[in-house]
Amino acid sequence: MKHRYLPMTEQDQTEMLAAIGVNSIDELFSDIPESIRFKGDYQLKPHLSESSLLKEMTRMAGRNADLKTHSSFLGAGVYDHYIPTIVDHVISRSEFYTAYTPYQPEISQGELQAIFEFQTMICELTGMEVANSSMYDGGTALAEAAMLAAGQTRRKKVLVSRAVHPEAKDVLRTYARGQNIEIVEIPYHNGVTDMTELDELIDDEVAAVIVQYPNFFGSIEPLKEIEPIVHAHKAMFVVSSNPLALGALTPPGKFGADIVVGDAQPFGIPTAFGGPHCGFFAVTNKLMRKVPGRLVGQTVDEKGRRGFVLTLQAREQHIRRDKATSNICSNQALNALAASVAMTALGKQGVKEMALANIQKAHYAKQAFANASFELIFNGPAFNEFVIKLNHPIKDINQSLLAKGVIGGYDLGRDFPELTQHMLIAITELRTKTEIDEFVKEMGDYRA
Numbered sequence: 001m002k003h004r005y006l007p008m009t010e011q012d013q014t015e016m017l018a019a020i021g022v023n024s025i026d027e028l029f030s031d032i033p034e035s036i037r038f039k040g041d042y043q044l045k046p047h048l049s050e051s052s053l054l055k056e057m058t059r060m061a062g063r064n065a066d067l068k069t070h071s072s073f074l075g076a077g078v079y080d081h082y083i084p085t086i087v088d089h090v091i092s093r094s095e096f097y098t099a100y101t102p103y104q105p106e107i108s109q110g111e112l113q114a115i116f117e118f119q120t121m122i123c124e125l126t127g128m129e130v131a132n133s134s135m136y137d138g139g140t141a142l143a144e145a146a147m148l149a150a151g152q153t154r155r156k157k158v159l160v161s162r163a164v165h166p167e168a169k170d171v172l173r174t175y176a177r178g179q180n181i182e183i184v185e186i187p188y189h190n191g192v193t194d195m196t197e198l199d200e201l202i203d204d205e206v207a208a209v210i211v212q213y214p215n216f217f218g219s220i221e222p223l224k225e226i227e228p229i230v231h232a233h234k235a236m237f238v239v240s241s242n243p244l245a246l247g248a249l250t251p252p253g254k255f256g257a258d259i260v261v262g263d264a265q266p267f268g269i270p271t272a273f274g275g276p277h278c279g280f281f282a283v284t285n286k287l288m289r290k291v292p293g294r295l296v297g298q299t300v301d302e303k304g305r306r307g308f309v310l311t312l313q314a315r316e317q318h319i320r321r322d323k324a325t326s327n328i329c330s331n332q333a334l335n336a337l338a339a340s341v342a343m344t345a346l347g348k349q350g351v352k353e354m355a356l357a358n359i360q361k362a363h364y365a366k367q368a369f370a371n372a373s374f375e376l377i378f379n380g381p382a383f384n385e386f387v388i389k390l391n392h393p394i395k396d397i398n399q400s401l402l403a404k405g406v407i408g409g410y411d412l413g414r415d416f417p418e419l420t421q422h423m424l425i426a427i428t429e430l431r432t433k434t435e436i437d438e439f440v441k442e443m444g445d446y447r448a
Contacts, residue, residue: 065402067271071435075385075426076216076410077138077165077263078271081244082354082430084345087268091338099333105309112308115333116296118280118340125246125351126260127253128282132293134336135279135328138263139171142210142240144281144292144326145259146172149208149236150181152290157182157205161193163215164240166415172210181207191219191378191387198229208236208259213252214245217424218362218385219378223255231256243267243280243339245383247355259283268342269335278335288312292326357429358384361436365427368440374447377422385426387412387419389448394423397446404442421448 013025022028029037048056072080091097095110102108102115115133122131135141146158158176160169162185169185176183186201186209187194193211202209209230211221223239230237238259239252244266246252252260264278265271283291289312297311346354362384370376375389390397394411401408413420427436 065407067407070402070405070407071431071439072407073409073425073427073431073439074407075218075428076424077167077265078274078277079244079266079384079426079428080271080430081266081428083268083270084342086345087338087341090341091334096334096337102310105307109308111333112296112310114337114340115331116298116308117344118336119296121340121343122243122264122280122282125243125251126241126257126262126280126282127251128257128260129253129285130288130291130295131280131282132291132295132331134264134331134333135261135281135293136332137275137277137279138240138261138265139165139168139279140328141261141263141279141281142168142238143172143175144328145238145261146181146208146210147175147179147326148259148283148287148290148292149238150179152287153207153234153236155205155207155235156180157184158208158210159184159186159198159201159206159235160210161186161188161212161215161221163188163191163193163217163219163221164210164212165216168212168240188215188217191215191217191380191382192221193226195222195225195229198226202229202233202235204233206233206235208238210238210240212240213249214242214383214385217378217387218382218426220249220381220383223250223252223257227256242383244351244355244358247351248359249355249383253282253284258287264336264339267346268338268340276332276335278332278339293328293331354429355383358427361429361431362386362427364433365425365431365436365440368436369443372440372444372447374440374443377419384428385424387422387424390421390423390443390446391448392446393421397423397443401442406439406442 017023067080099111102111105112119131119133123129135144150156150158158181160172160183173183184201187197192215209226211226213221213223215221227237236258237256239257241252241260241262243262243264260282262280264280269277281291281293291312294310295312296308299307299309301307343351362382366376366386369388377387377389394413398408409423409425412422412424
């Protein structure tokens with residue numbers, strides 16, 4: 001076969017036009033006025049043969065800066081982590097790669113078991129009792145948590161830390177607008193939620209308080225101090241977490257969190273220009289029937305054999321619309337599978353070691369910047385990100401770094417006017433000592 005794709009033939013076109021009762025392509029579009037029809041030629045290159053086109057596309061792709069050719073210090077919610085080779089092998093199997101919603105358990109046991117294992121591992125990481133089968137991403141999971149809290153408490157105000165990811169806060173505001181829920185930001189102090197401001201802002205009209213752990217600046221929020229303030233007003237405590245960090249940090253469930261959400265991207269999911277990712281959503285048992293999306297449960301068949309089924313589906317597709325708790329219409333089963341395979345390949349000890357490597361390497365980088373007389377902005381404990389102050393616009397610095405084979409950090413001035421010319425730097429387990437030292441050296445001309 002010469003061509004991978006056979007285009008429509010002239011005979012095909014003639015037969016289709018005859019079937020709908022028109023004689024030509026022009027007649028097909030006769031309802032469109034001549035005055036607004038495009039009469040010129042598109043500014044396209046001449047067509048190429050398949051082999052020539054492949055060479056051209058390969059050449060163009062070679063101009064991209066990617067994580068194979070550049071060392072990356074960019075995080076801000078999407079991270080360059082080790083992905084075990086087995087992940088792609090498993091998720092590329094046709095029974096997983098092409099699977100849709102597993103409504104029929106008798107033919108979907110593999111998919112259902114994979115989702116069940118994902119739920120189980122999320123519960124173990126977060127310290128919570130129930131987790132759903134996944135959500136679109138961390139941002140939608142956080143917004144759904146706020147909506148659950150508002151519905152459960154019948155209150156119309158949500159407090160969210162200013163140190164929560166800016167994009168997640170934007171998603172939250174979009175959700176809240178439709179539900180007439182007021183969103184109030186809690187200022188930060190020294191990189192974490194300002195406890196004094198939280199104490200002043202919270203009242204008995206607040207449905208939930210949302211913090212991120214570690215937060216957008218990489219700092220570790222004092223969950224133990226926040227929880228009693230939240231629950232004293234009978235509000236819900238919502239924590240957005242980096243699941244990899246939970247391999248080393250005390251899980252939010254141990255601090256009394258009511259809902260724990262986040263993005264599973266650090267486990268087995270490539271950066272991929274920012275998506276698609278895989279959100280997770282975990283709660284206490286008392287909120288089990290309010291969880292958005294769907295859950296997979298374990299059962300036995302009539303012969304007593306272990307089996308899995310969809311259960312507790314709380315969206316409008318399955319139950320009466322006025323009883324639905326969410327309009328999330330799908331999950332991220334393939335990415336959830338990737339996360340499950342990655343966590344399984346690493347194992348509990350491997351996840352812990354990987355998390356500790358992020359902490360240790362970030363600490364080394366912070367110390368290297370400090371020794372080079374850079375100004376580090378926040379001095380509390382952090383996971384794998386930290387903030388430095390520079391003397392040039394971050395956009396210009398990153399362009400200069402890119403030319404030297406380095407992907408620089410995130411420009412905090414985009415979201416925090418008070419942090420103009422401040423860079424958020426991410427150090428993962430994949431960054432080597434040599435890469436870190438070279439990065440610090442290249443940044444030398446930009447110290448504030």
